Amino acid sequence: MADVQQPKLHSRRTQRVRAFREKSQWFDVSYRVARERRGQIALLILGMAAVFALFANLIAPYDYEHQIRGARLLSPSWSHPFGTDDVSRDLLSRMIYGVRISIFVSFGAVAIALPIGVAIGYVAGYIGGWVDGLLMRLVDTMLAFPGILTALVVLTVLGTGTREVAITLGIIAIPLFARLSRGQMLQEKERDYTLAARALGAGPIRIIMRHIAVNTLPPLMIQAALTMAFSIIAEASLSYLGLGASPPVPTIGLTLQASREFMLLGAWWFVIAPVAALALLLVALNFLADAILEATSPYVRSK
8 A cells, every 4th residue: 555655645746846846937947956966066065165154153163263282284183174274273163264254255246246237237238228328338347447456446445354355346246247137138128928018018127027037037147156156266366465354364365375385394284275165165156057057958948
């Protein structure tokens, strides 16, 4: 009897999942990302990073400023899995806090760039005419300046720090979202469903929010994941150059900067720890972008 009921339960569960996928595009995309191998790897790594970011105080064995007497440049061991640095601080604890900072900066940059850039792109693409020309010339002006120059100017005005770096990287990424969302808007506003909604008397805001935005989100989600990856490596680079947070804040870039002198002295773990943390985050975000692309591609959605 149990053998007969088990296939029925599995069939009902499959039908329920299929019904949710048909009703919600978000659920369908999330389902496809979770079933894709690269998506699973990305979600695992990013899930761990999110736990570190939220509960760093509980997970880290030591405070990131805590100095352990007689533990200068210790190699990896059971008590210090990533070893210790040049001032006797546990590198595992500092990397956990460093991942928290990287996640905060990347989310902050996307939270600034995504809504502003998408609003500019949607308005320019939907209205067109002189509004489109004016907004796109502004975007082109922002793109004309190299990212590092923009970062130097903004950080000079705002000052250095983790929050200031997030704001700077968000400003740099605004033109990318604006150009992408404008291109998507130009395509979607001439589709039959948009023309039908306009013929039925729907206003511009309703057409954009209820019809066009849903179909332009997948490429924006991919760009958001890539922008997070760029923000993480840019924050590390700025910290390495002394333009980000100041010591003893445990950013990945500052840890790399401190390890330069000791790399040739045999303290290989001092370099490996921040490089490994940075590489894992970048790989996970690029895998997530690839998985979203696969999940939203029209060539695989019919499978």
